Amino acid sequence: MTPGSRLRLATVWLSGCSGCHMALLDLDEWLFVLADLAEIVYSPVASDCKIYPPRVDVCLVEGAVANRDNLELALQLRARTSRVIALGDCAALGNVTALRNLCGAGVQHSAWEALDCAYRQLSDGEEVIPAAPILLPRVLPLHRVIAVDGVIPGCPPTAAAIRAALETLLQP
Amino acid sequence: MSGAESPLAAGRTITVAPLTRIEGHGRITLQLDASGRLAQARFHVDEFRGFESFCLGRPYGEMGALTARICGICPVSHLLAAGRAGDRLLGAAPPPAAQRLRTLLNLAQICQSHALSFFHLSSPDWLLGWESDPARRNLFGLIAADPELARAGIGLRRFGQELIERLAGRRIHAGWVVPGGVRSGITATTRRWILQQLPEARASVQLALDRFVPLLDGPLQRELASFGSFPSLFLALVAPDGRWCCGDGSLRLVDSLGRVVADGLCEDDDIAVLAERTEHWSALKFPYYRPLGYHEGLYRVGPLARLNVCTAIGTPWADCELAAFRDRHGTAASGGRTAIASFAYHHARLVEIVACLEGMEQLLVHPALLRGPVRAVGRGGSRTALGVSEAPRGTLFHHYSVDVNGLLTRVNLLIATGQNNLAMNRTVDQIAREWIPWPLPAAVEIAEPLLNRLEAGIRCFDPCLSCSTHAAGLMPLRVTLLDSGGQVLAERTRP
Numbered sequence: 094m095t096p097g098s099r100l101r102l103a104t105v106w107l108s109g110c111s112g113c114h115m116a117l118l119d120l121d122e123w124l125f126v127l128a129d130l131a132e133i134v135y136s137p138v139a140s141d142c143k144i145y146p147p148r149v150d151v152c153l154v155e156g157a158v159a160n161r162d163n164l165e166l167a168l169q170l171r172a173r174t175s176r177v178i179a180l181g182d183c184a185a186l187g188n189v190t191a192l193r194n195l196c197g198a199g200v201q202h203s204a205w206e207a208l209d210c211a212y213r214q215l216s217d218g219e220e221v222i223p224a225a226p227i228l229l230p231r232v233l234p235l236h237r238v239i240a241v242d243g244v245i246p247g248c249p250p251t252a253a254a255i256r257a258a259l260e261t262l263l264q265p
Numbered sequence: 266m267s268g269a270e271s272p273l274a275a276g277r278t279i280t281v282a283p284l285t286r287i288e289g290h291g292r293i294t295l296q297l298d299a300s301g302r303l304a305q306a307r308f309h310v311d312e313f314r315g316f317e318s319f320c321l322g323r324p325y326g327e328m329g330a331l332t333a334r335i336c337g338i339c340p341v342s343h344l345l346a347a348g349r350a351g352d353r354l355l356g357a358a359p360p361p362a363a364q365r366l367r368t369l370l371n372l373a374q375i376c377q378s379h380a381l382s383f384f385h386l387s388s389p390d391w392l393l394g395w396e397s398d399p400a401r402r403n404l405f406g407l408i409a410a411d412p413e414l415a416r417a418g419i420g421l422r423r424f425g426q427e428l429i430e431r432l433a434g435r436r437i438h439a440g441w442v443v444p445g446g447v448r449s450g451i452t453a454t455t456r457r458w459i460l461q462q463l464p465e466a467r468a469s470v471q472l473a474l475d476r477f478v479p480l481l482d483g484p485l486q487r488e489l490a491s492f493g494s495f496p497s498l499f500l501a502l503v504a505p506d507g508r509w510c511c512g513d514g515s516l517r518l519v520d521s522l523g524r525v526v527a528d529g530l531c532e533d534d535d536i537a538v539l540a541e542r543t544e545h546w547s548a549l550k551f552p553y554y555r556p557l558g559y560h561e562g563l564y565r566v567g568p569l570a571r572l573n574v575c576t577a578i579g580t581p582w583a584d585c586e587l588a589a590f591r592d593r594h595g596t597a598a599s600g601g602r603t604a605i606a607s608f609a610y611h612h613a614r615l616v617e618i619v620a621c622l623e624g625m626e627q628l629l630v631h632p633a634l635l636r637g638p639v640r641a642v643g644r645g646g647s648r649t650a651l652g653v654s655e656a657p658r659g660t661l662f663h664h665y666s667v668d669v670n671g672l673l674t675r676v677n678l679l680i681a682t683g684q685n686n687l688a689m690n691r692t693v694d695q696i697a698r699e700w701i702p703w704p705l706p707a708a709v710e711i712a713e714p715l716l717n718r719l720e721a722g723i724r725c726f727d728p729c730l731s732c733s734t735h736a737a738g739l740m741p742l743r744v745t746l747l748d749s750g751g752q753v754l755a756e757r758t759r760p
Contacts, residue, residue: 108314111729112337112437118385119436121423122416128405138385141399141717159314189334192319228313249337249437 100150100263102131104138104180105170107163108190108232109156112249113181114138117153119252130263147173151262153180153245153255157190158238161227171239176262180255182248184235189248191232279711284720291728293719295697301704306694308686308723310549320676325354325667330440332663332678336729337437338381341374341429342656342681344442346663349513350652351444353533354667355643363446363639368512369628370432370442371654372621375511376466377425378657379568379614379621382727383473384418387611390721391480395714402717414476417469421618424466428625431455446640456629463622470618474586477615481593485608491699492722493607493692496521498554498564499573500684502655507576509583509620511655517574518554518564523602526554533651536664539679552684563687566659567726568613573603578616580623586616607692607725614727649675656681658729682728689726696722 106114118138120127133139134146145166152174158164171177182188235241245258279295291310298304316335320328328347333340345367352359359367389402393410401409408415426436432451433439441448481489498521502514516530518538527538540555540562553562564570572591578584590612594604604613628634652663659681666675696719701711 110334110337110340112334112340115337115381115437118381118422119426121419124404124419125408125412125416128408133403133405134400136403139403139405141402189331190314192331193315196315196318248334252436 099130099132100265101134101146101148102263103133103135103145103149103152103170103174105135105145105152105154105166106137107154107156107167107184107235108159109181109183110189111155113155116247116249116252117255120256121252123256127259130259145169145173149174151176151178153178154184154235155180157183157187157232157234158229159190159193159232160229164229164238167235167239176242177239178243178245178258178262179235179241180245181250182246185244185246187232187234191234194231284723291723293693293723297705303697303701303703306690306697307546308689308693309547313548317676317678321673323673324671325351325665325673326444326671328663328665328673329442330438333438333440335678338729339374339378339656339658340438341370342654342661343663344439345371345654346652346661348442348444348652349654350650350663350665353650353652354646354648354665354671355444356646357445357641357643359446359641360638361633362450362637363641364513365628365631365634366432366447366451366639367442369451369625370429371511372624372628373425373428373432375657376618376621377422377429379618380418380422380425382657383611383614384414384421386727387721387724388414388418390717390724391485392476395717399713399717414472417472421466421469424462428459431458443640445643446638450639451634453635456635459625460629463626466622470615470622474615478612481612488718488721489606489608491695492725493688493695494605495691495695496605497688498526498562499570499603500564500566500660501571501574502653502660503575509571509575509578511621511624516653516660519574519603521596521599521603521605523573523599531653533647533649536651536662536679541679547686549683549686551686552679553687560687563691564684565607565688566681566684567610568617569604569607569610570659571655572613572616578620580620580627583616583620583623586619590616607688607722610725610727658682658727659684680729682726685726685728689723689728692722692725693719
């Protein structure tokens with residue numbers, strides 16, 4: 094099969110733990126089949142391409158939207174992808190990543206409270222808060238910032254669930 | 266970009282971001298002086314998730330399941346560190362069978378994580394080549410070019426993951442380790458299954474050794490010499506007799522001559538020998554050995570450190586591989602004892618997979634593994650506790666304080682990758698000085714394979730940036746040139 098005839102698959106990692114991508118790698122030997130079904134055009138675990146490419150057929154998105162980089166990438170991938178799938182509970186619901194929203198006294202200050210705790214209270218030397226990343230006031234699930242075409246639930250989803258979804262999504 | 270605030274801002278800055286085949290969101294910058302030479306190279310991490318804050322007020326018993334979600338590659342490490350801290354808070358020393366089962370779980374995780382780092386993420390650089398097409402230089406490229414090796418790597422990772430699933434219920438984020446022990450024992454079926462799988466796993470790691478080690482004498486010689494080769498301290502857990510240890514142990518710190526600098530650290534207060542510094546240009550903090558101060562107190566953790574720190578591994582094949590490792594990488598100054606090249610981390614990972622496979626067999630043939638209780642009764646513990654585990658990437662610390670109700674009042678997580686932060690920065694600096702022809706001409710075109718080498722310097726450490734900033738992502742690559750005012754002169758991103 095020539096590369097041109099395969100569907101273009103991307104995987105993206107926003108704010109999460111990588112567990113959903115590890116579940117993807119838990120497809121084990123089925124990865125050989127996947128290599129025949131799809132061309133991986135962008136992926137943190139399986140590609141060195143640095144820019145999200147145009148004309149992507151399917152994109153699996155792990156993680157919630159927690160900072161400005163996440164938001165920009167989410168908007169970019171939506172514009173360049175036919176079908177966007179939330180992979181796992183952080184992308185679908187916010188999950189553990191969104192526990193940051195509970196920090197501190199109120200919603201407005203949750204990001205600052207978390208930064209202050211990590212970098213000022215639990216660090217030696219000068220009190221410094223790093224310049225990046227720029228946190229959003231609240232951690233959001235993917236569907237709050239872009240339209241999502243499907244969800245593969247789980248923390249993380251099982252490899253079997255990912256395979257079942259891919260077999261459907263990647264039918265030519 | 267923080268160039269405008271830096272004393273080095275008179276020159277330009279080259280940025281490499283986002284980095285790929287590395288777990289986490291990061292970038293590299295090269296800052297140039299007025300003459301176009303390298304002033305400083307830096308490795309930045311751009312993630313933050315805030316576990317140390319949002320865990321406050323929660324019951325400490327939740328920490329295993331919660332902190333496992335820091336990282337999907339090494340959730341077992343967090344589970345173990347949280348479990349061990351919980352043992353002390355609860356006053357419940359795990360029974361011998363539970364300790365062995367925890368060790369077995371950790372060996373399985375180190376095996377799968379090292380397989381991921383070596384085969385899936387790093388081997389495309391040298392098996393497909395630094396100069397190969399970036400669109401193909403990955404696991405799927407490896408599947409096409411060398412299916413035998415790809416199958417071996419995938420199989421080895423699957424073995425570790427499946428062992429975790431059979432023992433702990435699921436492959437990722439199993440909640441099986443609890444304060445005082447583990448939730449369930451091992452079945453005779455699982456024990457038999459593991460023993461049946463071991464020969465194939467051994468063959469896979471032998472294949473990797475056969476393919477990789479000869480490259481160190483040939484095409485990878487220059488990388489070995491220039492990818493983060495410098496003296497430093499090394500920190501790892503060791504068993505009471507000084508052997509390699511991935512279970513309960515105490516901390517030992519050695520220098521690059523192999524001399525013991527600190528030893529026997531395992532108590533709550535002992536973590537005070539490690540300090541953390543924050544820099545405005547990275548979300549990843551910079552731990553160091555406090556008595557020697559910031560920078561001088563640079564130490565490395567992980568496979569290389571564990572092999573440098575231990576007296577022996579304690580199983581026949583692994584000790585044989587350790588001797589070969591020291592013969593090859595040990596410096597003359599240390600009498601062949603200590604390896605200082607960070608590129609040797611890759612080799613160290615293979616030696617450790619051997620150690621894990623032999624260690625599993627040793628545990629499985631022990632008659633006590635299938636017998637006795639696997640949870641202890643709590644007898645009242647302390648209000649502050651330290652839990653330590655050897656994660657695939659190095660020593661991991663969870664340090665908790667609780668109130669009378671067992672609700673967390675302070676959480677500090679000192680992560681393996683963070684402890685390599687100073688070393689990763691020095692590695693990037695060394696690679697940039699060695700590989701880029703300075704001064705950089707005005708019309709800058711840095712070739713893609715060179716950018717990849719800068720990233721590969723970071724890949725040696727197999728960093729887990731989700732863990733280290735209690736955050737997440739895989740590193741993608743952009744190089745930016747800034748003028749003295751911080752304006753972008755040129756930017757190059759890999760296609």
